[in-house]
Amino acid sequence: MTRTTTVDQSKPVFLPKKFIEKARSKSNVQINEIHTFLEGSPEQSKLILEMMNELAGDSYLVEGTEYYEHNKATSREATAKKLARLAGYLEHDIKRARDEFHRDVRGELQAADAPLITNKDLSFFLKRLDLLTIVDPQLVTRMGVNLLLFGNCVRGNGTDEQIRYWLQERGLALGTGLFGCFAMTEMGHGSNVANIQTLATYEPATDTFKITTPDLVATKWWIGGAAHSATHATVYARLIVEGKDYGVKTFVVPLRDPETMELFPTITIGDIGAKMGRDGIDNGWIQFHGTVIPREYLLSRFTKITPGNPPRVETNNTFESVCGYTALLSGRVGMVKESFRVGQRFATIATRYAVGRQQFGERGNETQLIDYPLHQYRVLPQIALVYLLGPVSVNLDKLYFNTVNSLYAAGSDIKKMQSVIDGMKTLFIESAALKATATWLVAGLIDELRQSCGGHGYSSYNGFGKGYNDWVVQCTWEGDNNVLSLTSGKSILKLFTEAAKGRKLKAPISSLSYLAPEYIQKLNTGALNNVTSLSTLSDYHEIWAVSLIKYLAFSVGVMKSTRNPDSISKYLVSVAKFHAFHSMTKSFYEQLTSDNSYIKDEATRDVLWKVYKLFSVYFIDKFSGELLQLKVLTPDQMSSIIQPQLLSLLQEVKVHCIKLTDAFQLPDAFINAPIGYYDGDIYHNYFNEVTKNAPKDVAPGVPPYANLLTSLLGRDSGFERSGAPSEQLFRRLTK
């Protein structure tokens, strides 16, 4: 980082570097141990750091602050260029996964008898995408739509032959041959997939389907990649055979010729246009005017049509609807990890700024922001949030891959499928509650931390603006957060009413342990009364379990009195949040108490416990309205236990805040925000980036559109300019 300044630096007033270096030296936490703890294993930690540094050095993929100068058109094209670069990594990463640098992975994957591509094959590349989310989320989406939405839709709903054909033979999984998009959402139906209107009518005479958009609101809408880059779409459409509606199934529909990118006849496509964020994604809308596709393009794992007179239709709606979601599930699980990653970036920026920035207090020696308890309250719990997202996202990843691997392994085997279904339901609850809660919390994190950086947080070059705009769509897509919270809350309520009757969970996981009948029993007998004193470490996650049970019991009571299930929606949204807090605190607790915590240093362990406590206490305070109303806590406990703990934990964590964010080990290229670079030279770094993007003016420089301004100011004004003091005097003096 070169640094220049146009003004005298002999007596600088502010020395942010000094403060940050001092804070760094004063904390003895072991950042490598922490990194391993957060990533779940030494192997993962090593891989993440290697890959991150490799990417940070790739100037094709990672831009500097000029990234923030893109407009919609340049952003779309720049992202497409990066996509080509990324396709190279895809092939490289699959090779590496198969056996470090296997020579002919294409030949092997594309052979007629090739085994199906697995999640293990993709594991390195998925990690790469995960990391690139920090740097350029629109790029990740653009590849993700192809590989994970189109790709997983085919994997979840297609036969082995179809998977092999589309992903391997045709090349999609290698980022070549064709480019997929995922045409589920319509203008009029987003969350409500079952009522999608697009029609796929089977035509026995030609053994084909005719795809039709019957109505304006049935226009496929928001389809990522459709405007420019997709050659094929997985289309969600109603299967109509001999006039009968078999519900929503999935079809592959070619849109453009991959050799020329020319649009095929009978298809109308438009650009969705400008968006709040992620303009690098070419979202589009699609209308089908009787587009014909062969029968083989119906994804046929659960739905088969046998030609004949009449044609025979076999379908399994239960499996179809559960598996129809797998493509979305990968997105939801991914977003929890992305919350962890993106949160790291902004927590690092704001923490460095908070330590380096001075405000008020003694002139010449102003107080560091971080020394104000109010500022600690704004910044430090956000670091804790990021930490608590670590172990839970590792666990969710494992749950996801275990479940979908069984799903893929089950093939079309109905018997094996049945046992997968229960696991899928658990995964649904866990991923929905965590996706909604984590993406909301990180939206709040970005917003709060931007404000904590004052005016400088509003500069595009410090990343918060684009970061926020790109982020918040996560609260809406692949399951609207309110809808997801509500449905997962409903599922939890259902399990609760069963558990209260003594029924055990079919697919128990640690984060649902509070729904075990014996746990509810324990609470009822008062065995958990001590939890709210927060006297042991486990109390900090247990309190969420206790709150959940009380909340669920309360909700059941309200529903009984109102006789309207909708009357408890607001409570169920909170239940989903509490469930997420429980999963987060419990995962962290279990990881830190396990033999594989990878934390050997006691001082570091001690700080991690403080972070864990801070998270829990902060959210107890935030949700104290609910906790007090449910009588989990008393008002006196709030003022005598929670509030003082919060205040003292902030003080204790403050000492380590620079090291705690250093532990994420994000290279400056990933930070891409000059007020948050590692060296802490906030003002010089910031000034450099601003002047790099807009060179300075000196006399007699003239701004753009100056004529517009001179004519505004010089318009018939009828006043005398000759009075003193005036410009004339000024000119004399400065000659």
Added chain:
Amino acid sequence: MTRTTTVDQSKPVFLPKKFIEKARSKSNVQINEIHTFLEGSPEQSKLILEMMNELAGDSYLVEGTEYYEHNKATSREATAKKLARLAGYLEHDIKRARDEFHRDVRGELQAADAPLITNKDLSFFLKRLDLLTIVDPQLVTRMGVNLLLFGNCVRGNGTDEQIRYWLQERGLALGTGLFGCFAMTEMGHGSNVANIQTLATYEPATDTFKITTPDLVATKWWIGGAAHSATHATVYARLIVEGKDYGVKTFVVPLRDPETMELFPTITIGDIGAKMGRDGIDNGWIQFHGTVIPREYLLSRFTKITPGNPPRVETNNTFESVCGYTALLSGRVGMVKESFRVGQRFATIATRYAVGRQQFGERGNETQLIDYPLHQYRVLPQIALVYLLGPVSVNLDKLYFNTVNSLYAAGSDIKKMQSVIDGMKTLFIESAALKATATWLVAGLIDELRQSCGGHGYSSYNGFGKGYNDWVVQCTWEGDNNVLSLTSGKSILKLFTEAAKGRKLKAPISSLSYLAPEYIQKLNTGALNNVTSLSTLSDYHEIWAVSLIKYLAFSVGVMKSTRNPDSISKYLVSVAKFHAFHSMTKSFYEQLTSDNSYIKDEATRDVLWKVYKLFSVYFIDKFSGELLQLKVLTPDQMSSIIQPQLLSLLQEVKVHCIKLTDAFQLPDAFINAPIGYYDGDIYHNYFNEVTKNAPKDVAPGVPPYANLLTSLLGRDSGFERSGAPSEQLFRRLTK
């Protein structure tokens, strides 16, 4: 509004128009009475509606959805063009204010003996700016820095002669001659104005000041208008005379020649560059390298230098520091009104969408979003928020103008000034608490309502994205919300400790009535115990007064035990919020119970009371953690009174929601979001705007940068394309 569609409309599935028309016809509230109530008088209501419709028809000022396609450069230039248009309105509006269409207002204002320009002269134009905030806030800011920041800085700190010279003779107040910017903030000092570093050193030999930027962090930063349009700046700098530092004073410094826009020597200016929002404002940074200005350019109302050996300095730091803020106060007061205006826009959009949009439920007859209690909970309290911002902003306006008019009238008269100071302190509390709370709440409103519109809320064309990005800087500038909340909370705490000792307020206003010693007495004797039952209408504002007293008493207790004033910062921020809730509910209550409520229709009055209750109950629930901890309410009251009331008020307000937002009477041009237009034809309007901005493609259309994509997909792929089913088959079938 013309409408086209490319698909069959004979059997549309969704009929949003029908639902919105039905909702409109089912409510009998009188929207004109409401408009008068919210604006404070029939004259204001009439003026607002006339001016709004006049502006809506001005295609120079008001763009359609193409507004959302601007990039930084085009946005800057387009805003400058609008600025010229706006200058015409400025002159027109001053004429109108002086006496409908006074013939020669320039001659009159610019005469040597002209009376000083008054706030009454500007009253029509200020209303116009207020309305334009809904449409194009960056334009308003760009004019605002000139007229209200530069202008009011001169009016607050300058002598009559200086005010007459800069605003009248030179033409600034007429939008001609020169263009001002407000150079207060530096890179290193925003909120902490007292420690600003820029130096203004008096040079006796030439009777001039030398303005110097001593350090990189002393660079004037974020200065709106500095990058391109400003010819002059009011510069906040330390006055140094004979080596002595007299603290921060204000100076007018010429930057560019208004006839050519050429930058003057010794000044370096740069563009701040890209921002999260408001790219139409040309924010810049400025460094002074010994810029010389005449002594007369020191704004000398409270600080005078008499040349001589040694030169004599007279200054009044108390008045200077209080009045130095008047320029900012107008901004803060303005932001409360802007919260009311901008809130109207988004509340209207989201309410129409909530009524017109259907989701889930019976196929072919899906449920309207607004029929879900959860959706009601998300949308309707936001309408209530906007309503509650009405009367309070009218009151705050009055308080502001009364106070600053006395200030301007006081001139340099020290005796008169003293009595103004107390009023200024009250105004500070009221404007700071309301500015911070209102701008935060409206940031939350935009965010929540965007999410309530699902994916369509993320489209730029529906306004939320740019609306949010433009809005949130309001939480930071002209007083950071946390700093403002904290300082107003501290002032309230100080008044409380005095009131507890029996001392009366010096400048009592209705919203501070809870700080009267007799009120605190009343609470202590239990005379206010019934308030929390919410059995009378006044209880809904009184509960906030009771909560405030309890919160303040609690804070005093904590401070006593920690002996650290910073330990209660978090509570004081909440105190400022509670104060704002109290002001909002009390203003509304007083307006609706007064003889001048302008509500004659009983049914309408009844609905307004429901809106008022909903606001209060919603925030009681939101802040129930605090209210329960402070024992204002018991847990049982929360579940037996507050929660059921919230649920039933939502149901009751729902019936009127379309009319309640119709009552704002915003023209579609002000809405500028097709999912929120008056006719409710959501999908056609939306589709029209999308296709207007990005024409559709049909076969064999090719997307931009297609070669980039074909080379990506066609790169050496080594797989066989001839297998069926394939593109070849597809082509045969579609021939």
